[in-house]
Amino acid sequence: MTIQWFPGHMAKARREISEKLKFVDIVFELVDARLPISSRNPMLDKVLQQKPRLVLINKADLGDPQQIKLWEKYFTNQGYYTLAINAQENKCIKEIIAKSKEALSEKMARDQRRGIKPRAIRAMVIGIPNVGKSTLMNRLVGKKIAQTGNKPGVTKGQQWLKSGKELELLDTPGVLWPRFEDQEIGKKLALTGAIKDQLLHLDDIAIYGLSFFTRYYPAVIKKRYNLTDEDLTLKGSDLLIKITKNLGLNDQYDRASERVVLDIRQGKLGSYTLDRYEEESGEGHDEA
Known part of the structure; x- marks a missing residue:
């Protein structure tokens, strides 16, 4: 993407x-x-x-x-x-x-x-x-x-x-828009709703969000989507397919993707920060 x-x-x-x-x-x-x-x-x-x-x-x-x-x-x-x-x-x-x-x-x-x-x-x-x-x-x-x-x-x-x-x-002039060449930044902005959904594939954003939560907040998505520890080892679309079934949406992956993205945007998966200080700041964790 x-x-x-x-x-x-x-x-x-x-x-x-x-x-x-x-x-x-x-x-x-x-x-x-x-x-x-x-x-x-x-x-x-x-x-x-x-x-x-x-x-x-x-x-x-x-x-x-x-x-x-x-x-x-x-x-x-x-x-x-x-x-x-x-x-x-x-x-x-x-x-x-x-x-x-x-x-x-x-x-x-x-x-x-x-x-x-x-x-x-x-x-x-x-x-x-x-x-x-x-x-x-x-x-x-x-x-x-x-x-x-x-x-x-x-x-x-x-x-x-x-x-x-x-x-x-x-009263300020037109807002400054982000100019990004790093696609990771684009995905983050998309996941939080800063970019119009028409400009991207929602399943890609859902998969990105699931990957993030699996890594940093596994207990949250495990509970929200009735997943097992084994389910959390699934990658990419495989995890989205599993969640689609758990939500009772059969093969409606688009609906499942929308559900996941809205859950994240609306805070139904709790508070989160996509920019991890220890990875983005260039500083050691202990320095803070």
Whole structure:
């Protein structure tokens, strides 16, 4: 299976982000707790350069708690401020503001020494599809989206969105899409729903997901699909065929594939993280 997915507006999004970067104090980079590395855009570092960054590991309720802790430590070691959140919860607002103040503490102290009047923190939210950017934006600004007034950027057709008195968000340009040549990353994005199902073969994605869970969470799929220890030794399509029969779907492998993929996406197989820290980070497990 080869996944090709290179939307044409990526270059435009990159250019617009570069133009708007000068108007913000900090960038919120949103990643998926189930794939903290694979859900990042490799172009991002060049675009953002030295701009202060807060990496928000979203959907923490769906990710493996132990892996999330390791990835938090990893991003921190990379020099980024990091926070694991669930954008569905209101408490993330206070957490994000507090961490932003921490990241900008030197700038705020410098402004104070210069007699510059304190103002709200200005931020930009960036993330690939399906990491929860819209959910976070809605959570931060609430249902009422208000333009905050005559500030840099507004005259260029950009809108500042208010989040209480301490945070303002610059309405972001088109999202950055991932550009991947590693098919493993494509499969991970497909399994979590970041790629349209029409672009891939669902049975391939189901088989990939089953292989992953067999390796890292065997007890979960054993229970979910009534499998034996011997069944777990089956590889590829053989395991999918066995599960199809156990689900009472006879030879309807497409339906079984859809069931497996939806089970994984909807969290019916529990929390999981596809990007394993010990394999993806390039760091030894003990270093975290």
